Amino acid sequence: MLKAHFKKKLPTFELEADISLSNGILALVGPSGAGKTTILQCLAGLQTPSWGEINIHGKNVFSSQHGTDVPIRNRRIGYVFQDYALFPNMTVEKNVMYGKPKKGSVPNKVLTAANVLEMLKIEHLRNRYPNQISGGEKQRVALARALMTEPELLLLDEPLSALDQDTRSTLQQELLKLQAQWQIPFILVTHDPQEAEMLGDQIIKLDRGKQEGIRKLHRVQ
Amino acid sequence: MEFSYIPIILSLKVALAAVIIVACSSIPIAALMAKREFWGKDVVESIITLPLVLPPSVIGFMLLYVFGKNGPLGKLFELWFHTRIVFTLAGAVIAAAVVAFPLMYQAVKVAIENVDQNLEKAARTLGARELRVFFTITLPLALNGIVAGLVLAFARSLGEFGATLMIAGNIPGKTQTMPIAIYFANEAGDTGQASILVIIMTVFSFLVIYGLNRWGKGPRRDTRGGGA
Secondary structure, eight states: OEEEEEEEEOSSSEEEEEEEESSSEEEEEOOTTSSHHHHHHHHHTSSOOSEEEEEETTEEEEETTTTEEOOGGGSOEEEEOTTOOOOTTSOHHHHHHTTOOOTTTOOSOOOOHHHHHHHTTOGGGTTSOGGGSOHHHHHHHHHHHHHHTOOSEEEEESTTTTSOHHHHHHHHHHHHHHHHHHOSOEEEEESOHHHHHHHOSEEEEEETTEEEEEEEOOOOO | OOOOOHHHHHHHHHHHHHHHHHHHHHHHHHHHHHHOOOTTHHHHHHHHHHHHHSOHHHHHHHHHHHHSTTSHHHHHHHHHHSOOOTTSHHHHHHHHHHHHHHHHHHHHHHHHHTSOHHHHHHHHHTTOOHHHHIIIIIHHHTHHHHHHHHHHHHHHHHHOOHHHHHHHOOOTTTTOOHHHHHHHHHHTTOHHHHHHHHHHHHHHHHHHHHHHHHHHHSOOOOOSOOOO
């Protein structure tokens, strides 16, 4: 469950986000420079909002009023970067294992690299380096790496924009499946309205930092 | 006169010790300067780079002042270790380290700044603390620059003359490094000794520059995040 209402001053406009999401996929759609990535970064703790509150699963991770600002590493948020940000000095397996919680710290699920790699169909790549795999494969590795931390919220910044049409359609389907399996809220940034329609249970349109429309859809699974 | 290889050994000792000091000090300082903003940062940056542009005699003079018998650090050394710095090999090491520091610092700082910040951010979202981010992401990806800095610092230490002469003097077998031995052999008309040392230094310097150039053109590790 995510509840966030915050503002962030940017050089040319002020961004305002008001998001409430319990499960499913929220698609943030808008042109380049609308502030979509800034919203994700504020939620993750990579940027600090100028005002507002962010609550994840009832836990207050940011509050300008109370001076709360929980460090990124304690927010339990998975983040998939636009360019995947895979560590080039590590194999696929080491990338995926990088964020695995220490034993005992998260008792609810038993996650091993093997089953995350299998779920995303990348077991055969475990000993390769990021520069030896394709764009679609990189995307799966980035997803696996983020899920390995057992996040309570997954943020995806234009995860499919650099992929060809075929890979893109396949991965869209897989994202839907993954969300249904994982049962945590996903926020997905995209500049493609069609993709937003296809993936979003909820769509927020953003233009120059203002939320222009919120639509709740009931997707037929 | 018979050829003496002792200056070569002394030079190697000095350069090695100086490089160790420079490596240990420049990496944390460069990381701090690349990553943190603080008041007066430009002044600190200028002071760090100063030995690169100051004449060696000025550096030598300053070192004599600081490490001399009545200098603040000279006195401390005398008190703690019952030893002096001036006219010892330690003085030569300090002189070499001071002139080599900015070269290493610049190389490391640029290398750290060039590491894709998204990779460091990604590591943080994966639960890593700052030290882990630094040792598992930043440092390995800046390795090319660090190695280049080490080689340059070693070469510069080996070639240090002016400041070394002022603080360590010219004591054959004790502080007489290669560049100093060349100068005094030439002054004394011993061109044989001077020529051999000149050839060794030139060949070595050539190999360093050639090696760095070749390495720079070689297959570099991709420091970007595997983007398409």
